[in-house]
Structure formats: structure tokens, C-alpha cells
Amino acid sequence: MKKKGFIIGFIIFSILLSMGYGIGSYFVGYALSPTSSSDQREIKEDDKIGVLTQDEKIISDNKQKEDAIGKAFMKKTKPMIIESNDSTRLNGQYLTHENNHMWSILIHGYKSDNTNMMSYGIQYYEKGYNILLPNNRAHGTSQGDYIGMGWLDKDDIACWVDWIVSQDPQAQIILHGVSMGGATVMMSAGDNLEHVIGYVEDCGYTSVWDIFASELDKRFSLPTFPVLDISNLVGRLKAGYDFKEASSVEQLKKAKQPILFIHGGKDDFVPTDMVYTNYEAAKGVKDIYVVEEAGHAQAKDYNPEAYWNKVFEFIDTKIKS
Secondary structure (H helix, E strand, C coil), X not given: CHHHHHHHHHHHHHHHXXXXXXXXXXHHHHHHCCCCCCCCCCCCHHHCCCCCHXXXXXXXXXXXXXXXXXXXXXXXXXEEEEECCCCCEEEEEEECCCCCXXXXXXXXXXXXXXXXXXXXXHHHHHCCCEEEEECCCCCCCCCCCCCCCCHHHHHHHHHHHHHHHHHCCCCEEEEEEXXXXXXXXXXXXXXXXXXXEXXXXXXXXXXXXXXXXXXHHHXXXXXXXXXXXXXXXXXXXXXXXXXXXXXXXHHHCCCCCCEEEEEECCCCCCCCHXXXXXXXXXXXXXXXXXXXXXXXXCHHHHCHHHHHHHXXXXXXXXXXX
């Protein structure tokens, strides 16, 4: 009887383990595979935060203009390739001035690529900065099986910084990222990379765990436990990182250089509350700019002039000074 009970228990355990792994694999694949449909976001009506019609039109019109400017600017940039610490090939674009040691690395968001950062790049370039626009791992033309959500990307940013310094040993670098790129900026900030003198993060999340928990509820109406706990275990096995460890908040506590935090007041993807949590975590020189009328990653397109005035005012008065 004892032997029979053991066998039944083992079978039940194996079934549960198999089911758990299957659930975890599904959600890890959904969230972190570059080929999944996770960018086709549909959330519950109650979780949607509507941008006013007149503001939507302003954002849409400005975005069209900004995209056209970025598309034209991209033709001037040059391609480049580096290799990450784990031998992943990473592609990017860059453009330099002569005799200038100020650089900006522009970091794109989730399921996007560096073409979406070209309209940001031209602003820095016209201010005299050398610019570098990476394609994050598993995005654009870069290699990678799983999306890094900022945590793997922060180590890749260190490699991009090394490339810049190899070209320009006197380089002074600003990191500017949007959405997942904003999280990458904050996670990089905690590593205090040499030659990086300041940061601009736009609508980044507090941690990978937090943003996945938020989306698990909004998209699937599922609880964090046990679904995200199981997915985290599978994520550690497959993607190589822990969703809780991948924390902007914890990294910001270690950051020493100035940081500007930007967010949309009507962001229903990365909740606006997260920017205040991130801001409080930073101990050094900092400022915050919340565009109340804007949704996710729309702060620039709501009012490009005001956005860039704020960015360069912060850089000139808090970072360069």
C-alpha cells in the first residue's frame, strides 16, 4: 500500500510539475519571445485611461511629423555591430561630430527598434552630441532569443559604452531611454558606468516583476500567485534572469549621477504611479516631468518643444554643471 501511495503521489506531483512548467513556458514565451504577439495589447475596459480626443489629435499630428523627421535623419547615420558579453551580436546606428566628446545613447522600448529613437537622436545631434542608437537584443537586427526587459540590456549598454570609449577616451555620455529603454536607463544607473554622466528615463517601470504583474491582471485577469511565481522560475531557466531582481528601484538606490524622470499622466501600460516610486528611490540629483495629458511614451509627442526644453535644461544645469 505504501508503495502504491508513493507511486500515485509521484504521478500527481509529476503532472502538477509538468502543468506548472507548461504554464510558465507559455507566459515566458508570450512576454519574452521576440516573435510572440504580446505587442498586440488588449486590456480590460476598466483599466483603460482615455486620452482626451483633442489631445489624441495633437499627439497623433506631432508623432507623424516627428516620425518623418526621424526617418530622414536615419539616412545620415552609419551602421555598426558589437558583441555582448555573452557573444550576442548587437547592431546599431551612430553619427558623430568632429572634436566633440559629448555623447548620447538613445534606447528604444519593448518590441520596437532604433528607428523609433531617430527623432530623439536628431535633437541631441543638432545640439552637438555624437549619438548612438542600439537595437536591443532580440529586437530589430540584433540577435537574441529572449527580450532582456532592461536587465540583460543594461549589461549590453555597458558594451556600447565600452565601444564609445574605445573611439573617444574623453567621452562623456548621457543615456536616454523610453519605456523598456527607460527601465534600461534606470537599471544601468545603478551600475555607475564610467564615462556616463547622467540619465533621462521616460516612462520606465519599477521592476520586471511589477510590470508583468500589472499586465497579467490587465490582459488575463490572473493573479500574481502562482502564475507569475511559476513563470519567474521558468524565466530564470530560459531567459537567464529573475523578474524580481530586475528592479529599477533597487538599482536607482545605488545611482550616483543625475537622473530626469519623465512620464505620461494617462499611462495605462506603465502606471504613472511607478514614476513617483522610481523618483523616490533615487538619492542623488533628480527632477521629474509628468505630462498629464499624455499616455504611454507620448510625453514628447504631446509637446516636443516643451519636452526638449525640459531635457536640455536638466542636462545643462544638473548634469554638465
